Amino acid sequence: MHDHDFEHLLRGAELRVTRPRLAVLRAVRRHPHADTGSVLAAVRVEEPAVSHQAVYDVLGVLSESGLVRRIQPAGSVARYELRVGDNHHHVVCRSCGEVADVDCAVGVRPCLDASDTHGFVIDEAEVTYWGTCPACSTDRTPSQSRTTEGTR
Numbered sequence: 001m002h003d004h005d006f007e008h009l010l011r012g013a014e015l016r017v018t019r020p021r022l023a024v025l026r027a028v029r030r031h032p033h034a035d036t037g038s039v040l041a042a043v044r045v046e047e048p049a050v051s052h053q054a055v056y057d058v059l060g061v062l063s064e065s066g067l068v069r070r071i072q073p074a075g076s077v078a079r080y081e082l083r084v085g086d087n088h089h090h091v092v093c094r095s096c097g098e099v100a101d102v103d104c105a106v107g108v109r110p111c112l113d114a115s116d117t118h119g120f121v122i123d124e125a126e127v128t129y130w131g132t133c134p135a136c137s138t139d140r141t142p143s144q145s146r147t148t149e150g151t152r
Helices: 003-012 019-030 036-046 052-064 134-139 142-150
Strands: 069-071 079-081 089-093 099-102 128-131
Touching (some): 003 019, 036 052, 052 069
Antiparallel strands (some): 069 079
16 A cells, blocks of 8 residues: 555545554555554654654554554564455464464354344454464473363
């Protein structure tokens, strides 16, 4: 996506096009699954005077408008991505916290059919897979793997 695409998205969501909003969108594009601090650091490369509160507010507005997806795996800080509206899921490394996208195995419909919807109209299923990323897997010795696997 280019800046003119971001401008079009902002206008389409009835949001003003501002330098901080564009900078946040560019930061999230460059750093998918980044936390607020990482987004702030990336934004400050372009806009050194922007405050933490401004970035936090922009992330909130962009999340509420559906332009950015906010995810928060259990025990983790909130993270942000531009991939929205496609019902994809995430895999999280238990060791380093790395997050990666996982396409829905079922497709565009919710992946999980609830046994009882309690009257809710279900339009999204949020699935988080947990494991160990390739980098952390190769860092473990065979004895560490046996100890960890034996406790699960």
